Amino acid sequence: MLGFRSSKDFKNKRVRFPSHTDIEPQEVFLDKLAQKKEFELGISQKRFEVPLSKRILQTFFFLIILVISGLFLKTFQFQVLENDELNAKAQENKFIVRSIQSTRGVVYDSKGKQIVFNKASFNLIINKEKLPSEKIGEQNVIKAVSEIINRDYSEIEEKINSAKNDDVLILENVDHQTLVLLETRINDLPGIEIQEASTRDYKDGEMFAHIVGYTGKINLDELKNNPNAYSSTDYIGREGLEKSYEDYLRKNPGKLQIERDAYGNVLSKEIISLPESGDSLVLWLDADLQVKVIQELQKVLEVIGAKNAAAVAIDPKTGGVLAMASLPLYDNNVFNKGADSAALKTVLQDPLKSLYNRAIAGEYATGSTIKPLTASAALEEDIIAPSRYINCTGKISVPHQYNPDIVYEYNDNSVHGLTDMRKAIAESCNVYFFTIGGGYENQEGLGPSRIKKYLELFGWGNKTNIDLPGESKGFIPTPEWKKEKKKEIWFDGDTYNLSIGQGGIGITPLQVAVSFTAIANNGTLFEPMVVKKIIDSDKNTVEEFQPKIVRQSFIDPQNLEVVREGMRQAVTGQNSPQASSTTLNSLPVEAAAKTGTAETPLPNHYNNWVSVFAPYDDPQIVLTIVFENVERVQAAALPAAKEILSWYFNEGIKE
Numbered sequence: 029m030l031g032f033r034s035s036k037d038f039k040n041k042r043v044r045f046p047s048h049t050d051i052e053p054q055e056v057f058l059d060k061l062a063q064k065k066e067f068e069l070g071i072s073q074k075r076f077e078v079p080l081s082k083r084i085l086q087t088f089f090f091l092i093i094l095v096i097s098g099l100f101l102k103t104f105q106f107q108v109l110e111n112d113e114l115n116a117k118a119q120e121n122k123f124i125v126r127s128i129q130s131t132r133g134v135v136y137d138s139k140g141k142q143i144v145f146n147k148a149s150f151n152l153i154i155n156k157e158k159l160p161s162e163k164i165g166e167q168n169v170i171k172a173v174s175e176i177i178n179r180d181y182s183e184i185e186e187k188i189n190s191a192k193n194d195d196v197l198i199l200e201n202v203d204h205q206t207l208v209l210l211e212t213r214i215n216d217l218p219g220i221e222i223q224e225a226s227t228r229d230y231k232d233g234e235m236f237a238h239i240v241g242y243t244g245k246i247n248l249d250e251l252k253n254n255p256n257a258y259s260s261t262d263y264i265g266r267e268g269l270e271k272s273y274e275d276y277l278r279k280n281p282g283k284l285q286i287e288r289d290a291y292g293n294v295l296s297k298e299i300i301s302l303p304e305s306g307d308s309l310v311l312w313l314d315a316d317l318q319v320k321v322i323q324e325l326q327k328v329l330e331v332i333g334a335k336n337a338a339a340v341a342i343d344p345k346t347g348g349v350l351a352m353a354s355l356p357l358y359d360n361n362v363f364n365k366g367a368d369s370a371a372l373k374t375v376l377q378d379p380l381k382s383l384y385n386r387a388i389a390g391e392y393a394t395g396s397t398i399k400p401l402t403a404s405a406a407l408e409e410d411i412i413a414p415s416r417y418i419n420c421t422g423k424i425s426v427p428h429q430y431n432p433d434i435v436y437e438y439n440d441n442s443v444h445g446l447t448d449m450r451k452a453i454a455e456s457c458n459v460y461f462f463t464i465g466g467g468y469e470n471q472e473g474l475g476p477s478r479i480k481k482y483l484e485l486f487g488w489g490n491k492t493n494i495d496l497p498g499e500s501k502g503f504i505p506t507p508e509w510k511k512e513k514k515k516e517i518w519f520d521g522d523t524y525n526l527s528i529g530q531g532g533i534g535i536t537p538l539q540v541a542v543s544f545t546a547i548a549n550n551g552t553l554f555e556p557m558v559v560k561k562i563i564d565s566d567k568n569t570v571e572e573f574q575p576k577i578v579r580q581s582f583i584d585p586q587n588l589e590v591v592r593e594g595m596r597q598a599v600t601g602q603n604s605p606q607a608s609s610t611t612l613n614s615l616p617v618e619a620a621a622k623t624g625t626a627e628t629p630l631p632n633h634y635n636n637w638v639s640v641f642a643p644y645d646d647p648q649i650v651l652t653i654v655f656e657n658v659e660r661v662q663a664a665a666l667p668a669a670k671e672i673l674s675w676y677f678n679e680g681i682k683e
Contacts, residue, residue, distance in 0.1 A: 129224070129225050129226060129259075129262065129281055129303065130278065130279045130280060130281045130303035130304050130305060130306060131146060131226065131303065131305045131306060131565075132146055132226065132228070132243075132277050132278055132306045133276060133277040133278075133305070133306035133307045133308040133309065133565075134146065134308045134309075135240060135269065135308065135309045135311065136308065136309070136310050136311065137310075137311050137313045137314060137315035137318075138310070138311060138312055138313060138314055138348075138350075138560065139314065139315070139316075140310075141315045141316075142231070143230075143231055143232065143236050143240070143315055144228065144229075144230055144231070144236075144240055145228070145229040145230075145231060146226045146227070146228065146229065147226060147227055147228075147229045148224070148225075148226055149200070149201040149202075149225050149226055149227045149365055150201070150202045150207055150222055150223065150224055150225065151197060151199065151200050151201070151202065151222070151223040151225050151261055151365075152173070152177065152197075152198045152199040152200075152202055152210065152220070152221075152222060152223075153195050153196065153197060153198065153220075153221040153222070153223050153261065154170075154173070154184075154187075154188060154195075154196045154198050154219050154220060154221075155194055155195055155196075155219050155221060156188060156191065156194050156195075156196060156219070157194050157219075158218055158219035159188075159218060159219035160218055160219070165218075166219075169217050169218065169219060169220065170184050170185055170188070172213065172216075172217055173198065173217065173220060176206060176209045176210055177198070177199050177202075177206055177210075178206075179198075179199070184198055192248065193260045195221075195259070195260055195261070197260065197261045200225075200227075200261075200365035201227055201364070201365040201367075202222070207222065210222060223261065225261065225365070227263075227364045227365040228242070228243055228263075228270075228360075228361075228364050229361070229364075230242075230359075230360050230361050230364075232319070233359045233360045233361045234357040234358065234359050234360075235315075235318055235319050235322055235357070236313075236315075236318065236360075237268070237357065237358050237359065237360040238268065238352065238353070238354045238357075238385040238387065239268055239269060239311075239313065239318075239349075239352055239496070239558060240268045240269050240270060240360060241265065241266060241267030241268020241269055241270040241271055241272075241360065241497075242266055242267055242268070242270055242360040242363035242364075243263040243264060243265055243266055243270050243363065243364075244263060244264065244266040244363060245261075245262075245263055245264075246258050246260070246262045246263065246264045250264060256280070257278070257280055257281070258281075259281070263365065264278070265277065265278075266363070267383075267497065267498070268360075268496060268497070269309060269311075269495075269496070269558060269559065271497050272495050272497055272559075273309055273495075273559065273562075276306065276307045276309070276562050276570075277306045277307065277308075277309070278306050279303070279304035279305060279306045279307070280303065280304045281303050281304075283300035285300050305564070305565040307562045307563065307564055307565075307570050308562070308563050308564075308565070308567075309559050309562060309563075310559070310560050310561045310562070310563055311349075311558055311559055311560055312343065312346070312348025312349050312350060312557060312558060312559070312560045313349060313350060313351065313352075313558065314350050314351060314680065316680055317341065317350055317351045317672075317676060317680050318351045318352070318353065320672055320675050320676070320680065321339050321341065321351045321353045321672055322353045322355070322357070324668045324671045324672050325337045325339060325353055325355050325653070325655075325668055326355065327668075327671075328655065328664050328665075328667060328668045329355065329655070332655065332658055332659070332662050332664050333659060334655050334656065334657060334658050334659070334664070335355075335356065335380055335656075335657070336355060336356065336380065336386060336655075336656035336657065337353070337354075337355045337386075337653070337654065337655045337656060338353060338354050338355070338386035338387040338390055338537045338653070338654050338656075339351065339352070339353045339387065339537065339651065339652065339653045339654075339668075340352050340353075340387050340537050340538050340540075340541040340651075340652050341541070341649055341650065341651045341652075342541050342542065342545050342554075342556060342649070342650045343648065343649065343650075344545040344548040344549045344554075344641060344647045344648070344649070344650050345549060345575075345647075345648070346554065346557075346575040347542075347545065347554025347555055347556050347557055347575050348556075348557055348558075348560060348575075349494070349556055349557065349558045350649060352387045352388075352538075352558075353387065354384070354385045354386040354387045354390075355386075356378070356380050356382040358375050358378070358382040358383055359371070359375070362375050385496070385498055386537065386656070387536070387537050387538055388494060388496055388498060388499045388500065388536055388537075388538045389498050389499060389500045389536065390500070390536055390537065390654075390656070391500055391502055391503060391534030391535065391536060392534060392535060392536075392537070392626065392635045392637075392654055392656065393529060393530055393532075393533055393534065393626035393627065393628065393635055394529035394533060394535050394540060394624055394626055394635075394637060395528065395529045395530065395624035395625045395626030395627075395634075395635060395637055396456040396458075396528060396529060396608075396622065396623060396624040396625065396626075396637075397529055397540055397622055397623070397624030397626075397637045397639060398483075398527070398528065398529035398533075398624070399452070399453055399456060399461050399528065399529075399622065399624075400453060400544075400547055400591045400594070400595060400622050401482060401483060401486050401488075401543060402461055402464065402465055402474070402479065402482075402527050402528075403449055403452070403453060403461075403464075403590070403591050403594065404482060404486075404547075404583050404587055404588060404591050405474055405478060405479060405481075405482035405483075406449075406464040406465075406474060407449070407583075407584070407587035407590060407591075408482065408583055408584060408587055409474060409478060411464065411471075411472045411474065412449070412464050412471065412472075414448060414449040414450065414587075414590040415448050415449075416448060416449075417446040417447060417448050418446075418447055418448075418452075418459065418460050418463050418464075418471065419445065419446055419447075420440060420443060420444035420445060420446075420447050420457050420459040420460060421443060421459070422439065422440050422442065422443040422444075423437050423438060423439045423440060423459065424437070424438050424459055424462050424463070424468050424524075425437050425438075426438070426468075426520060426521070436521055438458070438459075438462055438521065438524050439458070440457060440458040440459045441456070441458065442455075442606055444457040444459065444460070444606065447459075447460050449590060449591075449594060450590065450593050450594040450597050450603070450604075451594070451597070451603060451604050452594070453591065453594025453595060453597070453622065454594050454595075454597035454598040454601075454603075454604035454607045454608065455598075455604050455605075455606040455607060455608060456598075456608045456622075456623065456624075458528050461527045461528050462524045462527060462528070464527070465479060465523055465524060465526065465527020465528070466520050466521075466523035466524045466527060467520075467523075473523065473527075474523075474527070475523060476505075476506055476507055476518065476522070476523050476526060477506075479523070479526055479527060480504050480506060483504055484504070485553075485579065485582045485583075486542075486543035486546060486553065487539055487542045487543050487546075487553055487578065488502055488504060488535050488539050488540075488543060489501065489502045489503060489504040489535070489539075490502070492538055492539060492542050492555060492556050493555050494538060494555070494556045494557070494558065495557055495558050495559055496558060499536070499538070500536050502534055502535045502536055502539050503532070503533065503534040503535075504526075504533055504535075505522070505526060505531060505532040505533060506518075507522075510522065529624060529626055530626060530627060537652050537653075537654050538556065540637070540639055540652045540654075541556075541639065541650055541651075541652035542554070542556055544622075544639045544641060544650050544652065545641075545650045546583070546588075547588060547591055547592060547595070547641070548592075548620075548641035548647040548650050549647060550585045550588050550589070550592075551580060551581050551582065551583050551585055551588055552579075552580045553577070553578040553579050553580070553582070554575055554576060554577060554578065555576035555577075555578050557573060557575070557576065559573060560572070560573060561573060592620055592644075595620035595621055595622050595641075596618070596619075596620040596644055598610075598620070598621055598622060598623075599612045599613050599618075599619055599620060599621055600613055601613070608621075608622075608623045609621035609622070609623055609638070609640075609666060611666045611667065611670050612640060612666065612669065612670055612673070614670070614674075615642065615670065615673050615674060615677065616674065616677040616678055617642050617643040617644075617673075617677050618642065618643055618644040618645065619640050619641065619642035619643070619644060619673065620640070620641055620642070620644050621638060621639065621640040621641075621666075621669070622638070622639050623637060623638045623665065623666060624636075624637035624638070624639075625637070625661055628656075628657055630657055632659060632660060633657045633658065633659055634657075634658050634660075634661060635654055635655070635656055635657070635658070636654065636655040636658045636662065636664040636665045637652070637653070637654050637665055638651075638652070638653050638665035638666050638668075638669050639651070639652045639653075640652075640669050640673065642673060642677070643677075648681075649673070649676065651669055651672065651673065653665040653668055653669055655668075
């Protein structure tokens with residue numbers, strides 16, 4: 029019996045009574061011997077310890093050897109077999125290599141005026157690999173970012189989940205206030221990075237948009253094809269010169285190595301390679317002339333109530349494009365990083381298709397603009413002498429070949445009387461060109477095949493290969509085309525229509541301008557060029573493009589001189605009381621011109637043309653203008669040409 033001095037002692041003592049449930053850990057390993065003795069002798073063996081069995085010890089020893097061997101093999105795998113790979117991964121985790129965007133080349137006009145600039149910008153990037161591994165941590169980072177940049181959480185999450193690259197572009201061209209907020213919290217937001225970049229700044233963007241074009245975000249296919257030159261956040265040329273000269277404007281980026289500790293904190297930054305600055309473009313373009321052309325086209329459009337127009341000005345000595353306009357205009361700045369999405373949507377959905385470069389892609393019936401080319405063909409084929417007269421009574425009548433009671437009449441715009449080739453060009457006499465084009469009475473005609481042949485020699489119906497994307501080929505109708513597409517035979521009336529620029533023909537303003545350069549310079553057809561030379565960041569010439577001659581002497585210079593005299597007579601009115609272009613006779617220099625009015629599918633609507641070269645004796649500019657779908661026969665192209673050329677020869681050349 030236990031004894032205690034007092035009840036206090038009892039309370040302070042811990043009394044342990046034997047119990048069958050009071051088992052110590054080591055007693056779990058009692059062997060059969062202990063259990064047998066307890067049964068036979070009735071003596072409790074709860075604290076009786078005996079050695080483990082040999083089988084248990086062997087099993088335990090084997091397990092230890094197995095674990096140690098596994099650890100050794102895994103260590104061997106890591107340290108020897110996968111050493112290079114794991115070391116590379118460790119270095120990758122320690123060092124991050126980022127691209128340093130190269131500076132994109134800019135654009136200058138022929139006088140050195142800069143029309144395309146770069147401006148600094150910053151992009152917000154989320155690196156998926158560096159986001160917290162716990163879902164709640166990732167959500168907290170995304171939530172914080174969404175609050176700072178004022179974007180929906182779901183929008184950012186969707187970008188991250190749908191991105192195929194680790195670096196996800198969240199926001200471009202971050203404004204200054206947002207940038208400051210991000211920078212102050214950057215260390216508390218794992219996976220968040222601010223990437224320095226640049227964006228295009230198109231000064232007077234609307235004036236040059238159809239020539240310069242714009243840039244757009246690189247897509248996955250383009251990135252796969254150029255993995256070393258671009259990153260997933262880069263922009264690439266999409267239209268205009270930005271696209272055509274992408275390889276010059278954009279050079280290889282640099283490399284920045286960022287060292288981090290185990291917690292992701294930046295320890296150091298080191299530039300591995302410097303970015304290469306892109307080369308810049310110097311154009312044949314005269315920026316002031318470009319602005320003047322557009323201003324005058326806009327004025328005339330407002331007066332006549334039309335919506336669309338195009339113009340091309342070319343140097344006839346080189347083929348260099350001095351100006352090119354397509355209306356309506358659009359602002360290419362809406363395609364820049366961080367630009368107003370509503371403004372971009374307006375441009376993309378414009379019912380007037382302002383993105384469409386009508387100067388190089390619009391295909392128009394040319395009307396009488398074709399006549400100098402038809403005249404050149406007739407002289408070259410020797411089917412008529414330039415001094416031979418054809419009597420214009422205002423129409424020609426052609427009886428049906430099977431039924432003489434049916435008579436087709438092809439009308440002129442006036443009665444011109446006795447008309448030779450020069451007067452026919454000056455007064456735009458349809459009857460004369462019906463006759464030499466399709467033949468009439470005892471006068472042989474060229475026929476559709478020869479007309480097509482000479483139009484193509486002048487560059488119609490084929491791409492000019494200008495250094496801009498999106499050029500149309502144009503179209504010249506033929507008997508074969510009519511039979512195949514319309515299931516109809518070709519009539520003499522079709523040839524008459526073709527000889528005056530009607531009947532399904534579709535030619536671009538650029539092709540018209542190029543053809544008239546060959547008339548202006550006495551027989552040399554140039555390939556038109558927008559870019560004159562490439563320069564580096566120090567403005568040293570990298571490459572200079574020489575004028576490209578397509579063909580020469582395809583028309584006898586004496587024949588071309590007759591055509592030139594007819595175009596000059598159109599301006600002076602000499603021997604041509606109904607001369608078509610006397611409006612230009614008040615220019616500061618002598619000029620030669622040919623107008624054109626072509627029917628369109630819209631009733632009582634016409635395409636209104638003019639092509640001019642000046643000065644007459646030493647041409648420096650060929651200007652072609654077309655106004656599209658002008659209601660009624662109105663003076664449109666001529667007044668615009670007069671204002672443009674008056675300015676050009678009074679002020680433009682001096683500047």
